[in-house]
Amino acid sequence: MNVYGAARVIRIVALAGSLLGLFGCPNPDPNPDPNPPPVSPNSGTPLSIGSTPTCVATDPEGSAVRALKLDNITKDPCQIELSQATLLGSNMDAQFLAQVNFTPIYDGAISRLKQQVGMSPTVNIRVVTDLACFEPAGGGMTGLNIVTVDGKFLDILSEYANYRALAESRIFAESTLASLGQNAAINHIVSYHQLYPCNNAPAAYYPSSLLSTTTASRATQIFDSLAGAIMYHEYGHYWAHALSDSILDQAFFSQFTPYGYINVYPAREENDADFVAGILSHKSGHDLSLSEEMIDLMAFYMYFRQGGVTDIAQVENSYLAQFVQQNPKYSSLAARKSIIQHGYSVFQ
Numbered sequence: 001m002n003v004y005g006a007a008r009v010i011r012i013v014a015l016a017g018s019l020l021g022l023f024g025c026p027n028p029d030p031n032p033d034p035n036p037p038p039v040s041p042n043s044g045t046p047l048s049i050g051s052t053p054t055c056v057a058t059d060p061e062g063s064a065v066r067a068l069k070l071d072n073i074t075k076d077p078c079q080i081e082l083s084q085a086t087l088l089g090s091n092m093d094a095q096f097l098a099q100v101n102f103t104p105i106y107d108g109a110i111s112r113l114k115q116q117v118g119m120s121p122t123v124n125i126r127v128v129t130d131l132a133c134f135e136p137a138g139g140g141m142t143g144l145n146i147v148t149v150d151g152k153f154l155d156i157l158s159e160y161a162n163y164r165a166l167a168e169s170r171i172f173a174e175s176t177l178a179s180l181g182q183n184a185a186i187n188h189i190v191s192y193h194q195l196y197p198c199n200n201a202p203a204a205y206y207p208s209s210l211l212s213t214t215t216a217s218r219a220t221q222i223f224d225s226l227a228g229a230i231m232y233h234e235y236g237h238y239w240a241h242a243l244s245d246s247i248l249d250q251a252f253f254s255q256f257t258p259y260g261y262i263n264v265y266p267a268r269e270e271n272d273a274d275f276v277a278g279i280l281s282h283k284s285g286h287d288l289s290l291s292e293e294m295i296d297l298m299a300f301y302m303y304f305r306q307g308g309v310t311d312i313a314q315v316e317n318s319y320l321a322q323f324v325q326q327n328p329k330y331s332s333l334a335a336r337k338s339i340i341q342h343g344y345s346v347f348q
Contacts, residue, residue: 065279116285158227236273282345322334
């Protein structure tokens, strides 16, 4: 069953622009009705809410941008959640919440990132201590009414942001750690934080105590761009009603037990979430290059944890890692960065 939503942009434009038109796009209606009438979700045709002026069925990309420009954003107003999806999704949320541990150490950062994009305070975003200790996932997970971000990954991003700020300031230009270079710094940071599974650990190589007031401010800017990209990606699932869509997609849902938590989404939902992350990274004023770098850092973090990859260069400089789709539920790293870039560029 197809439920139309503004965020389902990449399903229609796919990777046009980033994959040089491998997918064709239908010609848009030259005179679209700005307020098309709602249609039954059971009809399998696009759904748009007539009373919501941001929703135009023939312009899903523009509809997404217009909706996300608003203040107090919650979920995509161009979709509705059906009762059966709401009921099952709520059960899944309850099961997930019962098995994970949360940490408050990033509550201030989460609140700041929400405020930067005008997100409603009612959106429930929380940080899990170490997501991989509860689910086979990293970065974050999103359910029907809960968005979670991986605290272990935020630990890594926080210390890396300190390194970047210190390196820019050249405060420790002569120190041994600085002379190792950025890749070595990343390798040290990721390796260190893996020593504390299921717990959060303070920065070891580049602690906040090394930062001046000015450098600390810069480290916060860098962290916000990195952490914002993953948080906005997870929020993108929430905004686009992705769990409801997955529940209603019987071909996908049949892979899971009726009451098992859906751990990952099909690639189309991941593409949508990356697109939303790009839009919100621009709306918040974040650095696009850092938003894109988050993708490589997350991949390295997960590869390192699985074993066999111990150098970020094995991710950044590898054609296989960058351009070949490693998992059917995710586009390649290069494609994901292109989607983020596209979302960033269309937000005006």
